Amino acid sequence: MTIQEPKVVRVDSKRNQRTLAQQVDVAGFGFWSSQDVVYSFRPAESNSGIRFFRADLPSSQPIPARVEYRIEKPRQTSLVADGAQVDMVEHVLAALRAARVDNCNVVVTAPEAPGLDGSSVVFLNALLDAGTVEQECAKVTLQVVAPGSIPGLGGAPGAQIEIAPDEEGETYYEYNLVYDVPGAIPNQSASFVFSRSPRDFAREIAPCRTFLTLSEANELRKLGICRRVTEKDALVFDNGAPIDNPLRFDNECARHKLLDMIGDFALAPVDWIGRFKATKTGHQQNANAVRYLLNQVDWR
Numbered sequence: 001m002t003i004q005e006p007k008v009v010r011v012d013s014k015r016n017q018r019t020l021a022q023q024v025d026v027a028g029f030g031f032w033s034s035q036d037v038v039y040s041f042r043p044a045e046s047n048s049g050i051r052f053f054r055a056d057l058p059s060s061q062p063i064p065a066r067v068e069y070r071i072e073k074p075r076q077t078s079l080v081a082d083g084a085q086v087d088m089v090e091h092v093l094a095a096l097r098a099a100r101v102d103n104c105n106v107v108v109t110a111p112e113a114p115g116l117d118g119s120s121v122v123f124l125n126a127l128l129d130a131g132t133v134e135q136e137c138a139k140v141t142l143q144v145v146a147p148g149s150i151p152g153l154g155g156a157p158g159a160q161i162e163i164a165p166d167e168e169g170e171t172y173y174e175y176n177l178v179y180d181v182p183g184a185i186p187n188q189s190a191s192f193v194f195s196r197s198p199r200d201f202a203r204e205i206a207p208c209r210t211f212l213t214l215s216e217a218n219e220l221r222k223l224g225i226c227r228r229v230t231e232k233d234a235l236v237f238d239n240g241a242p243i244d245n246p247l248r249f250d251n252e253c254a255r256h257k258l259l260d261m262i263g264d265f266a267l268a269p270v271d272w273i274g275r276f277k278a279t280k281t282g283h284q285q286n287a288n289a290v291r292y293l294l295n296q297v298d299w300r
């Protein structure tokens, strides 16, 4: 038996790039660092992509939101360029992608993004309210042409990402959550046709919050991190249900993992067409999949 290699190719673009119509700011505090921060989203020129600028380190270089700049940090997406770093940017990137903002200068006053309610919805609504404008350059588009499971993902046993062509030319994401600690968080799945309108994403996926188990939360508190985060900010699960905080959807955790996945796939400056189905993956495995697929094509 031969195992089929999943494959993407570059195809004609379906649309032009977009940027914000105007600046919009989102303020809060970082969940991990407890630091107050403002993330200021500003229009940027064609082909500049998403770039972070550390206003608190004025001589630092911009940090491109691309997988080459990603470093390994537990439970989040961090990017580093020339010693300047931003943390916890996956929910920001998912919102920019959902709002179809391809070029944006994100000027930040501290490294870690505002945690807000642990979801993307505040970022996404701010971006949608600011509006976007079309630019002169086409958006690079990669399309899945051969199905298969992405090799070399790593991660927990059973972690995988399967991709397949989509006959309608849509972008479909699916996430299957299988938690290794029995009874901690119920197994669940979520899926979304991403090529639908950003308003659907804003209603169905963006409001889904980050989650952890009570024992994980206690560990973090013991280490003195996340000290400003309460059960009201993130979903803390004990015996299969969140403490003191009603779920927004029965499968909110799987929807949140889908949101994370979309943020991770936004580390490639391309539109994806195809079906992307992840099981038990985290940020690291999602990023490995993006690297594997980008290596197959000349996307620049």
Ligand SMILES: [Zn+2]
Pocket: 090, 091, 210, 256, 260
């Ligand atoms: Zn997340």
